[in-house]
Amino acid sequence: MKELVLQPVTRIEGHARVYIRVGEDAVEDVQVNVVESPRFFERLLVGKPAEEAPRLTARICGVCHVSHHLASVKTVEAAWEATPTTPARLARELLLASGHVTSHCLHFSLLSLPDLLRLKKGAVSLLEERPKLAKDAFKLHEYGLRTTREIGGRDVHSITAVPGGMSIAVDGSKVDRLRQGWEEAYAVTVNLADVAFEALEAQPNILLEAPSTPTYYMALHRNGDHALYDGALRVIAPDGTVKHDFDVAQYSHLIAEETLEHSYVRYPYLTELGPANGRYRVGPLARANIAEGFGGKAEDYLRRLRRRFGRIVHHPMLYHLARAAELVKAMESVRALLDDPRLVGDDIWAEAKPRKGRGVGVIEAPRGSLIHDYETDYDGLITRANLIVATCQNVPSIEAGVRDYASKLLPQILVGAQEDASWRIETLVRAYDPCLSCATHFVKIEFAS
Amino acid sequence: MGKPKLVTVGLTSDAGCHMVLVNLHEALFDLAGQVEIAHSYLLTDEKAIPGRAEIALIEGGVRTTHDEEVAKEVRSKCKTVVAFGSCASLGGIPGLANTIGLQELSHSVYGALPNVGVPAALPTVRPISDLIRVDYVIPGCPPEASETVAVLAALLKGEAPRLPVKNVCYECGKQQTRAYSSASRRLHERAADPQRCLLEQGYLCMGPATRSGCRARCLEVNIPCEGCRGSSDGAEDQGLAMMDALATVAYPLVENYSLARDSAALHRFTLARLRANHVLRRGEPQ
Amino acid sequence: MEQFEPKVLAICCWWCSYGAADLAGTSKMDYPTGVRIVRVPCTGRVDPLHVLQAFKEGADGVLVAGCLKDGCHYVDGNIKAEARVLWLKKKLKAVGLGDERLEMYLMSAAQSDRFVQAATEFTERVAKLGPSPLKR
Numbered sequence: 001m002k003e004l005v006l007q008p009v010t011r012i013e014g015h016a017r018v019y020i021r022v023g024e025d026a027v028e029d030v031q032v033n034v035v036e037s038p039r040f041f042e043r044l045l046v047g048k049p050a051e052e053a054p055r056l057t058a059r060i061c062g063v064c065h066v067s068h069h070l071a072s073v074k075t076v077e078a079a080w081e082a083t084p085t086t087p088a089r090l091a092r093e094l095l096l097a098s099g100h101v102t103s104h105c106l107h108f109s110l111l112s113l114p115d116l117l118r119l120k121k122g123a124v125s126l127l128e129e130r131p132k133l134a135k136d137a138f139k140l141h142e143y144g145l146r147t148t149r150e151i152g153g154r155d156v157h158s159i160t161a162v163p164g165g166m167s168i169a170v171d172g173s174k175v176d177r178l179r180q181g182w183e184e185a186y187a188v189t190v191n192l193a194d195v196a197f198e199a200l201e202a203q204p205n206i207l208l209e210a211p212s213t214p215t216y217y218m219a220l221h222r223n224g225d226h227a228l229y230d231g232a233l234r235v236i237a238p239d240g241t242v243k244h245d246f247d248v249a250q251y252s253h254l255i256a257e258e259t260l261e262h263s264y265v266r267y268p269y270l271t272e273l274g275p276a277n278g279r280y281r282v283g284p285l286a287r288a289n290i291a292e293g294f295g296g297k298a299e300d301y302l303r304r305l306r307r308r309f310g311r312i313v314h315h316p317m318l319y320h321l322a323r324a325a326e327l328v329k330a331m332e333s334v335r336a337l338l339d340d341p342r343l344v345g346d347d348i349w350a351e352a353k354p355r356k357g358r359g360v361g362v363i364e365a366p367r368g369s370l371i372h373d374y375e376t377d378y379d380g381l382i383t384r385a386n387l388i389v390a391t392c393q394n395v396p397s398i399e400a401g402v403r404d405y406a407s408k409l410l411p412q413i414l415v416g417a418q419e420d421a422s423w424r425i426e427t428l429v430r431a432y433d434p435c436l437s438c439a440t441h442f443v444k445i446e447f448a449s
Numbered sequence: 450m451g452k453p454k455l456v457t458v459g460l461t462s463d464a465g466c467h468m469v470l471v472n473l474h475e476a477l478f479d480l481a482g483q484v485e486i487a488h489s490y491l492l493t494d495e496k497a498i499p500g501r502a503e504i505a506l507i508e509g510g511v512r513t514t515h516d517e518e519v520a521k522e523v524r525s526k527c528k529t530v531v532a533f534g535s536c537a538s539l540g541g542i543p544g545l546a547n548t549i550g551l552q553e554l555s556h557s558v559y560g561a562l563p564n565v566g567v568p569a570a571l572p573t574v575r576p577i578s579d580l581i582r583v584d585y586v587i588p589g590c591p592p593e594a595s596e597t598v599a600v601l602a603a604l605l606k607g608e609a610p611r612l613p614v615k616n617v618c619y620e621c622g623k624q625q626t627r628a629y630s631s632a633s634r635r636l637h638e639r640a641a642d643p644q645r646c647l648l649e650q651g652y653l654c655m656g657p658a659t660r661s662g663c664r665a666r667c668l669e670v671n672i673p674c675e676g677c678r679g680s681s682d683g684a685e686d687q688g689l690a691m692m693d694a695l696a697t698v699a700y701p702l703v704e705n706y707s708l709a710r711d712s713a714a715l716h717r718f719t720l721a722r723l724r725a726n727h728v729l730r731r732g733e734p735q
Numbered sequence: 736m737e738q739f740e741p742k743v744l745a746i747c748c749w750w751c752s753y754g755a756a757d758l759a760g761t762s763k764m765d766y767p768t769g770v771r772i773v774r775v776p777c778t779g780r781v782d783p784l785h786v787l788q789a790f791k792e793g794a795d796g797v798l799v800a801g802c803l804k805d806g807c808h809y810v811d812g813n814i815k816a817e818a819r820v821l822w823l824k825k826k827l828k829a830v831g832l833g834d835e836r837l838e839m840y841l842m843s844a845a846q847s848d849r850f851v852q853a854a855t856e857f858t859e860r861v862a863k864l865g866p867s868p869l870k871r
Contacts, residue, residue: 039461039512039543043557047709051637055675056713059542062465062591076637106471127481138474145472153670155472156465156591160670163637167671351639380637381710548829689783692826696818706822708829723830 020406020425022413030403045385050076050354050376051163053385057372058157060389061435063106065157066099066148067365067390068372070229073161075372078249078359080163080380082352087345088165093229094337095151095158096363100228100330101144101189103366104284104323107433108192109137112320115427116199116206133195136188143185147334150174165349175338182335189331193301196324200317201308210428211404212315214238215397216270216280219290220248220364226291226329228364234290235270235280240312248362251371255388267396268388279400282368282393283432284322285313298329316401316431323433326366354380365390367435391434401428453503453605454487455480456527460516461543461574462509465591466534470506473594480598483605498526504604506533506587510540510721511575515568524581529604532583533597535590537576539679539687540721542590544574547720548708574721585610588660590677590718596662614681617656617674621665623647629698636673643671648698653714658684658691675717686723688715741795741861743770745854746785748778750808752800754844759851766851767858770798777801778839779812783823786837790869796836796861800853803841813841835864 021029041060045053054072058065070092077084084092109126113133119125127134145155151170152158160167200206215238220231233251235244244254257266258275269278280286289312294302302325309318337343358375368390375384405428406413409421459467467489470477480486487499505527511517524530532538540547546554551572577583587600596612603610618625625646634640634651641650647668648654655676656668667674680687692715712720747753753774759766775781778801789797799820801813820839828834838857842849 040546040549040554040557043549043554044543044546047707048713049635049637049710051635052713055672056542056545056717059463059465059590062463062468065465110471127478135475141472142474153672154666155594156468159667159672162672164639168643349639352637354637380635381707686784686787689787692783692822693819696822697815706825706829708826711826711829 020402020413022406022410025410027403027407027410030399030406042385042387045374045382048382050079050374050380050382051352053372053374053382054161055157055159057387058159060387062156063103064099064365064367064370064390064435066095066152067363067370069152069158069161070096071361071363071365071370071372073163074361074363075359075374076163076361076376077352078361079357079374079376080352080355080359081357082164083350084165085345085347085350086342087169088348088350089229090337090340090343091151091166091170091348092161094170094334094343095148095160096229097330097333097337098144098147098151100326100366101334102141102148104327104330105137105141105144105189105192107366108196108320108323108327109134109141111430111433112323113137113195115430116196116320120423133192137192140185140188140192143181146181147178150178162349163352165347167349169346169348170343172344175344178334178338182331182338186331186335189328190297193324193328196320197301197304200321207315207317209424210315210317210431211401211408213397213400213404214314216243216273216278217286217289218280218282218369218393219287220362220369221290224292226287226294226326228333233362233369236290236312238312238314240289248371249360251360251362251388252373252386257388257392266392268393269396279396280393281397282390283319283366284326285316285319286368287364288322288325289313294325294329296329296332298325298332301325301328316397316428319431319433354378365435367391367433368393389435391432394432394434398429398432398434452483452485454499454501455484455489455601456487456498456502456505456523457489457533458498458505458507458509458519458523460507460509460519460537460577461512462534462536462541464508466506466508466536469591469594469597473598476594476598480601484601498522500526502527503529504601505530507531507537507577508533510536510543511571511577511580512543513568513570517571517580520577520581529584530581531600531604532577532586534592535588535677535679535718538578538583538586538588539719540574540576541718544719544721545712545717547573547723548712576721586612588612588678589663590675593663612682613660613662614683615661616681617659617661617663617665617668617678620661620663621646621656621668621674623668625649640671647671647673653695655687655691655715655717657694658687676715677718679719687719688712688723691715739862739865740767740769741858741866742793743767743796743798743854743858743861744789744794745770745772745798745800746778746781747772747774747800748802748813749774749776751802751806751844752778752840752842752850755800755842755847755850756854758845758847762847764847764851766854769795769858770854777807777809777812778816779807779809781816781819783819783826786823790832790836790867793867793870795864795867795870796838796857798853798857799837799839800850801839801841803843806843832868833864835860836867 054069057072058069060068114126149155153160218235220227221234222231233246233248237243255268256271257268259266269275293299305321356378360373363370370390371388373386374382377383405425412421487502505523535541587597600610623646629649630651632651652673654673656674658680659674659676660678660681680690684690747756778799786797801816807813817839824834824837840853
């Protein structure tokens with residue numbers, strides 16, 4: 001009996017280890033242990049003024065703080081029955097788009113590109129072997145970060161969203177500043193997307209190596225179109241048929257969470273199908289499958305993905321291409337919002353009144369659907385909170401994928417080619433861009449002989 | 450003789466501080482030219498911490514047994530240990546969970562706490578200085594990019610880094626009239642005059658009790674300071690220092706006291722450091 | 736049965752309560768021996784951190800004694816001290832120390848009897864509560 005433990009799984013956001021126990025001729029057990037420490041955000045929010053939740057929950061994740069900040073403020077508004085002004089809503093959409101730009105760009109350049117290009121020393125090897133690519137990626141990231149800073153107030157941990165609006169208006173000079181540099185950043189974006197597509201199209205065997213299992217998918221949509229800030233939640237079956245279209249407030253009727261003893265992540269599943277059969281995925285792959293179209297030049301990339309690999313795609317490695325298409329879309333959204341005259345308005349904040357209520361706010365974070373759910377009392381203090389973060393909805397699939405891949409690589413593992421097997425399994429995990437700081441409210445392939 | 454080795458780790462954290470490093474962009478290239486990034490969970494694939502390194506940045510506080518082990522391992526292997534960010538130096542926002550016993554925490558989120566293949570959770574969150582000797586601190590949630598670079602530059606030159614010692618009010622552009630409102634205001638209430646000091650208008654702005662160096666960025670977008678950089682030199686407890694200051698101008702804030710609200714306001718980042726912490730650990734009801 | 740003698744820190748201001756305590760001493764008035772007096776220029780000087788530090792160093796109770804309402808030499812130092820004590824009591828209760836181990840009393844320099852009354856009453860109260868839970 002051998003045990004394979006991947007610890008830590010590197011170049012992911014957060015901490016996980018993968019434990020694989022290998023018998024004489026079969027993989028006996030696989031666990032993805034999310035060792036990311038439990039911080040108990042859902043409990044520590046209780047008793048806090050709800051208007052503070054957007055700043056508190058931003059600290060769930062240093063990478064997707066924008067998404068938490070916005071999901072949180074939407075949740076408070078839902079609970080307090082408050083509506084943000086139009087300029088505020090547009091500013092938030094711009095902030096969210098900038099968050100997608102930075103997050104997708106970061107994952108792409110530092111985390112997944114080395115895998116796609118088969119560079120085995122991680123981000124550092126990208127700096128060494130493809131310095132122009134790395135510098136271009138930095139330029140794009142810098143543009144996205146600048147936008148986040150201008151609209152969200154800070155580079156990391158946004159602060160400007162308040163119930164009813166934003167704390168500061170977007171004025172003409174801010175828009176001008178953000179228009180500068182967009183062209184250059186967009187050119188980089190398109191180039192990066194091309195690199196990603198070309199890398200995978202040139203090495204289709206990558207798709208044959210790692211196993212793939214069809215699942216259900218979930219994402220927000222607005223009349224069938226790709227949507228990040230607002231919309232209805234849609235669940236589709238593995239063959240693409242729409243199973244559910246529902247208001248976000250109803251999520252708890254459709255999704256349940258299972259606590260496992262081996263992970264600090266709780267596993268969500270579609271209630272009607274049960275934990276074993278109710279696995280679903282979120283994120284770029286889900287959004288590419290669910291959206292009718294992306295619009296703009298991003299649409300070209302979506303069509304390219306579908307032409308080559310099918311209308312509904314399941315392979316984890318195709319997350320990279322869906323993400324690349326989304327990166328292009330995010331930059332286009334930034335431009336469209338900057339060009340929207342309604343963005344620059346003084347009526348940025350319609351003061352909200354605390355009330356007793358319950359609200360659910362959903363945002364499509366870079367990694368998938370992010371759900372915040374709060375109950376508040378008459379003073380507007382939080383009495384109960386539930387969070388379902390994007391990555392935890394993917395962890396069951398990651399675990400199943402690792403199990404399948406390890407089984408496939410068994411001959412390799414048994415004869416001792418463990419380093420290569422470990423690296424391959426890690427590329428599978430990394431394709432999902434797991435954000436494990438979010439996933440808790442960890443692949444050390446250990447061999448024991 | 451090779452370049453000095455830099456090690457960065459993340460304990461109970463959100464990677465926000467590591468994002469500061471990533472967001473250095475070109476400056477990260479420069480850094481990579483001066484040091485060997487020997488181990489960094491986000492940036493490199495190297496699984497093990499090298500036997501010996503010059504500088505270590507520890508992001509994150511201590512919540513699990515694994516955090517304890519890593520903190521101790523880093524201390525034993527690295528010459529200079531820097532607490533990187535507010536979680537490492539103060540406990541951070543996760544420290545707010547310290548008002549609640551572990552049993553109740555785990556029950557409310559997980560039912561039974563996971564215990565297979567995952568490190569055990571400790572009863573409270575602690576800053577790393579509770580376990581190991583810390584040489585320097587880079588404060589903030591997250592830290593300032595320029596301050597991070599300056600601290601590393603000083604350490605590489607063999608000098609002791611120095612942090613600013615004033616408070617955020619010093620950097621804030623809002624106007625002070627010295628007339629304080631007798632009513633307290635919450636964040637969702639729109640300020641009558643965004644150009645005027647928010648504390649004067651009744652918001653609980655932690656500016657007076659918070660170390661300068663962030664250019665009062667939050668105030669620039671009309672959001673009161675949360676105190677993420679902790680207190681400056683000489684004030685051992687940020688929350689008590691603020692209470693001290695507030696008692697002279699804002700009596701209404703003392704009414705309707707609740708630990709949850711008070712701790713989120715006065716001790717948002719520093720509750721884990723509060724000296725009465727080991728009483729909190731007994732899980733006394735509030 | 737062992738009698739628990741609480742250690743009480745009495746923070747007294749130079750202008751009023753320290754005078755009262757002094758007068759109590761010279762008048763040979765008895766007050767509990769567990770009361771240790773620390774003098775400050777004004778109770779307005781008392782920092783919440785000092786109080787917490789006192790508990791950490793082994794005090795079972797802390798008593799802050801200042802001037803009468805309009806009698807503060809520095810105009811309103813005693814008023815500020817009252818606000819701090821009030822807030823600190825709530826915080827101490829919330830963290831599990833209870834709000835009975837900290838109290839503020841007001842008196843003039845001539846009121847030695849008031850000082851004795853405060854010291855005795857407070858010590859008795861703390862004795863009933865037992866030793867401070869912060870002492871390990």
